[in-house]
Amino acid sequence: MPHFAKLYNFACWLTQDRVAAEDLVQETYTKALKGFSSFQQGTNFRAWIYRILRNTFLTTEAGLRATVSLDSDDAVPEPTTTETPASVLFARFEQTAIQKALEELPVNYREMILLCDVEEMSYQEVAQALGIPIGTVMSRLSRARKAMRVLLMAGTEGVAR
């Protein structure tokens, strides 16, 4: 099954629950197979199947809770800093600190970082997977990374205190 392990990893990060992630992945493959006739040969299969998973997630309980912030960047607090602080610039973070920061991000920021940084999708692929314009991908990704840095910095300060 193409992308199985990666879709499962993405589903776990989205739902933050392994059982819910398993249901989500199984439903994604069932829908993908049933709706395979709607896939246009020659287009991006990865973006197509990620879009199915993401749309399926939106219909789950956790997805419905997240929907509030998913389509509106205004609903997510903007990071207060625009500059990258020197302390963050040169810091190397523990994997657990990065994982914690990622878990704390709002879903629309988290999925952006997962698709761009972890799945290493192009902006075009992310736009297809999320059904949003490329310009929105770029602006939301920029805000997501700033929010991530703020969370990491807060974690570093918390440890120092």
Next chain:
Amino acid sequence: MNCELCRTNLDAYVDEGLSPEELGAIYEHLRTCRTCAAEALAHLQMKRETRAAANARFTPSAAFRLRVEKAIQPERKPLWKIGALPVWMHGVGVAALAFLLIAVSATVSARHAANDQAIAELLDMHVATMASANPVDVVSTDRHTVKPWFQGKLPFAFNLPELKDSAYKLLGGKVIYFNHSPGAQLLFELRKHQLSVFIVQERPGWHPFRPASAAVSEKGFSVESWTESGLRYVVISDTSPTDVHGLSELLRAAASQ
């Protein structure tokens, strides 16, 4: 390009979303602005660390994989009964076959993605070395100084070529970590251009690099890669593919001695 525009483009820079013209302009700026170069490295580092922390954080169990495979597998019918299947079931069979075809092509593209990722990681290391005030840990033009420096630091040994009759000059080396294993990075110079040579161990079943014997272009850099006696060599530089190939030939000759 000024600093403000450079910082606006840094996300697209690390995501390889810039046009060749924009990439040229940002490279030019990063060469002369230490502050923006540090910011760019921080962006690259953060992206790499995020990937390392979140990729394959959760892995599916074999039982779960089997369950999904069974769930999407079309019901097997004796051949003599196929004609009696409802029309929509024929569709499911065709869809399953097409799905499998996509799966095969996805595996091929995954190998390409692994190659791109491996090259991108080494390119990052090369760029970081160029930006560093202390690019190597053993500073010497003498191969009999550089090679012994790696003794006890690496689980393998390699030969370095005699360069006194060539235009290439050895600058030194350092230990790197690639794919969770120690390897060597050697730095050479040719007419003000610097060339990185990465030497890492090949692992059974791990083949992220495409087989290639000639230098190819990757994001404006020339890259050549080959294997020799269980070691993977990768040469990277902003100089021409011919120059990279020239050094590669010298290294190959030294390795076969």
